Amino acid sequence: MALASGVRFAARALLRPWALLRGTTLGRTEPAAGGGGDGARRFGSQRVLVEPDAASGVAVMKLRNPPVNALSLELLTELVISLEKLENDKTFRGVILTSDCPRVFCAGLDLTEICGRNPAHCAEYWKAMQELWLRTYLSSLVLVAAINGACPAGGCIIALSCDCRVLADNPKYRIGLNETLLGIIAPFWLKDTYVNTIGHRASEQALQLGSLFPPAEALQVGLVDQVVPEDQVQSTALSEMARWLAVPDHARQLTKNMMRKATADRLLRQRDADTQNFVSFVCRDSIQKSLQAYLEKLRQRKG
Numbered sequence: 001m002a003l004a005s006g007v008r009f010a011a012r013a014l015l016r017p018w019a020l021l022r023g024t025t026l027g028r029t030e031p032a033a034g035g036g037g038d039g040a041r042r043f044g045s046q047r048v049l050v051e052p053d054a055a056s057g058v059a060v061m062k063l064r065n066p067p068v069n070a071l072s073l074e075l076l077t078e079l080v081i082s083l084e085k086l087e088n089d090k091t092f093r094g095v096i097l098t099s100d101c102p103r104v105f106c107a108g109l110d111l112t113e114i115c116g117r118n119p120a121h122c123a124e125y126w127k128a129m130q131e132l133w134l135r136t137y138l139s140s141l142v143l144v145a146a147i148n149g150a151c152p153a154g155g156c157i158i159a160l161s162c163d164c165r166v167l168a169d170n171p172k173y174r175i176g177l178n179e180t181l182l183g184i185i186a187p188f189w190l191k192d193t194y195v196n197t198i199g200h201r202a203s204e205q206a207l208q209l210g211s212l213f214p215p216a217e218a219l220q221v222g223l224v225d226q227v228v229p230e231d232q233v234q235s236t237a238l239s240e241m242a243r244w245l246a247v248p249d250h251a252r253q254l255t256k257n258m259m260r261k262a263t264a265d266r267l268l269r270q271r272d273a274d275t276q277n278f279v280s281f282v283c284r285d286s287i288q289k290s291l292q293a294y295l296e297k298l299r300q301r302k303g
């Protein structure tokens, strides 16, 4: 029965991707009325706005932590809770992840969470980052990243954990794992996610150079799946979602798990060791100095 309804849904959505827009503010300029159409009711939290559309089974999840969606401990926690809520509600089959902040999808780790902070806080923070990655990377939902802004480091990892990525064609919106430029290194599970997406040689080079790819290069290296004009990112993400939802959930979910379980298990087997490695690394004086200098440089730049 579910399969039949799944197929029925998919046919309808494939014919009219815009049908998925119903009840969301996407594609509309004016703020949505209280709860959107079809009884859809916005929910979420201070830093994550969720616009569910029960009729389509698709929710739009917007990061709303101005000015740059830096992954604070609160944002990490609220993202995990919002995702878990949608996963536990069988009405929903897909989530589009996007930004409510102009020009930035997500600036990655909130560096103030690890600069000048004690080891206990750094450990708590890193566990929250691990949890978000595990939740998104292994999600039973279809996750489509509608990347409507800059997407460095931790932001790139969130996008890479999705099933596919649509990037706005703006040369300022660069994406990649740039940790080495901060004097730090990506942990193995970020490296693994990169390798699984763009291959070993491309990852080896991009990780060492801390490459931030402009849209055309990101597309060419396989870091994103589509590059479209900025005003088409959300509609393209919806069309992509319809394509993925055309597949019966059970078969797609088992296949996703077959492809990703080994990578996730590597972290699950050594999660405490990974946390300890992170804490001992970031709490080194030399690393703290490097991060402080980087933050200072950011604060001196403008625009």
Ligand SMILES: CCCC/C=C/CC(=O)SCCNC(=O)CCNC(=O)[C@H](O)C(C)(C)COP(=O)(O)OP(=O)(O)OC[C@H]1O[C@@H](n2cnc3c(N)ncnc32)[C@H](O)[C@@H]1OP(=O)(O)O
Pocket (backbone or CB within 6 Å): 067, 068, 070, 103, 104, 106, 107, 108, 109, 110, 111, 112, 150, 152, 153, 154, 155, 178, 179, 182, 184, 185, 186, 187, 278, 281, 282, 295, 298, 299, 300, 301, 302, 303
């Ligand atoms: C040790 C192992 C860890 C391995 C994993 C690491 C993953 C990471 O995510 S490390 C963090 C890497 N992130 C970055 O390198 C991005 C840094 N930010 C930027 O490049 C730019 O801010 C931007 C391109 C994202 C946006 O540029 P825009 O000109 O629009 O805004 P800004 O004026 O630069 O920033 C506004 C405001 O926000 C502060 N800020 C920016 N990024 C961060 C951040 N990641 N953490 C904390 N704060 C950040 C920036 O300092 C400005 O603050 P003020 O308004 O107070 O000046």
